[in-house]
Amino acid sequence: MEKIIYNGKLSERAKIKVDIEDRGYQFGDGVYEVIRVYNGHLFTGDEHLQRLMESAESIGMKLPYSIIEIKTQLNELIRVNQLSSGIIYLQVTRGVSQRNHLFPSADTVPVFIAYTREMQRPTAAMEKGVSAISVEDIRWLRCDIKSLNLLPNLLAKQKASEAGCFEAIQHRNGVVTEGSSSNVSIVVDGIIKTHPATNLILNGITRKVMLEICRQNNIEIKEETFTIEELLQADEVFLTGTTTEIMPIIEIDKSKIGNGTPGTITKQLQRYFKEKVAECCSVPTKAQ
């Protein structure tokens, strides 16, 4: 029987129902995280939970549990569901309260859920590369908060899919921000450029791992904005994200990037990323 975490307790998934007055359901009033699980281990779990806490604080919410408590719950969930390769989705909403734009009273309990899903690494796409379209970024000005409000992201991703593409790369007045569910970087003359971690992008954990890899291996990286023209003319373009890992983009708006195959630096980053995963997660957990 598949288990989920519901307000701090392991519960049977089939028995939990969403209240129609949950503020997450009515307003998207909450925050979330997606954490990768490799070989039964949380990958960069602390970083994701730290960001969850920051997202919650940014919307005036306090997490109902400490990071250590959440981590213990998540590890228990991985164990009981016997998850080896997959993700954990977790979200916290401002709780159940009669619909009102104002925050509910201080004693309203946040609703915290987490579930697991099996998912393999997207190895075939990572080897071959994927295509993208560019779209206008129509989101709000706090994209650094991992909020449940994802409607503009969904519209962008759907548009990409309808164009036969994997991702939509968003821009504000011609300046590239990020993908609909990933961060974007370019490589020009051996130097990586990626949007600085401002309010206009989500400060991706995979992006952070990539920055660390670059520092450790003397790969030059600049946290600077770049335009759509620079994107289309770059030698290499790649995405970073929890489920996408390091994903080469070989075509944007039907125009080839570089020679239309995954670039050297992107492939190098993929190798280093795999090493990081191995460092963290190569020993199977006892339950596997």
Ligand code: PDD
């Ligand atoms: N998305 N930018 C946006 C808008 C995202 O939604 C995500 C992640 C990222 C990459 O962040 P990270 O490396 O921490 O996963 C960037 C998750 C996976 C999702 O919504 O499913």
